[in-house]
Amino acid sequence: MSTVLIGYGSIEGQTRKICQRVAQKVEALGHRTVLVDTTERSEKEEWPNPDAVIIGAPIHEHHYPAAVRRYIKAHSEAMSKPPGMFLSVSLAVMSDEEDDKTALQHLASSFLESVGWQPADIHQIAGALKYTEYNFFKRFIMKQILRAAGGPTDTHQDYEFTDWEALEKNVEDFVRTRLEPSAAA
C-alpha cells in the first residue's frame, strides 16, 4: 500500500470537491491518502514523504491561488522525487478555440516552471459556475464572460461541468502507470 498526498487550493469549493473525489478513487484502488488544503496548512509542517503527489488548483482571473504556489514552492525539492499529477481546474478548458487551449497549457506550464515542480501528468479539468454563491460583482463579471463565450447566463442556477468519469479514469491511469510500477520496484 502506498501513500498519495493530494493537495489543493480552492476558492469556490469545486477544486476541493474534485480532490475529495480523487482521494476516494485512490483509496478505492487500495492506497492511503493525505488530503491537504493548502490554504489552511503551514509550509513548515512536516512533509509526509508520500509515494506520489497530486495537486489541484483552479484558475481565477488567469492565475492559480497563491496558497498552492507557496505550498509547491516550499516542498518542490521533496516533490521532485515521487511521481506527480497536476489538475488545472478552469472554465476555459471547455472552449473549442485553439488559442484558448494553447493559453491554458501555457498558464499551467509557466506556473509549474515558476514553482519548480515537473509533474509527470498534467490534466485540464472543467470546474463549475456557481452563480448563486457569487457576490454581485463576481456574478456580473462571470455572466459577461459566459455571454461572450456562448455559455449559460441564467444566474438563478449553478452549473457543474466536471467530467467525473474522465477524472476517475485519469486517476486510475496515474496510479497504475506511475505509482504501482515504482512501488513494485
Ligand SMILES: Cc1cc2nc3c(=O)[nH]c(=O)nc-3n(C[C@H](O)[C@H](O)[C@H](O)COP(=O)(O)O)c2cc1C
Ligand atoms: C472571479 C472568477 C474568476 C475566474 N477566472 C477564470 C479564468 O481566468 N479562466 C478560467 O478558465 N476560469 C475562470 N474562472 C472559473 C473557475 O476556474 C471555475 O469556476 C472553477 O470551478 C473554480 O474552482 P474553485 O471552486 O475550486 O475555486 C473564474 C471564476 C471566478 C468566480
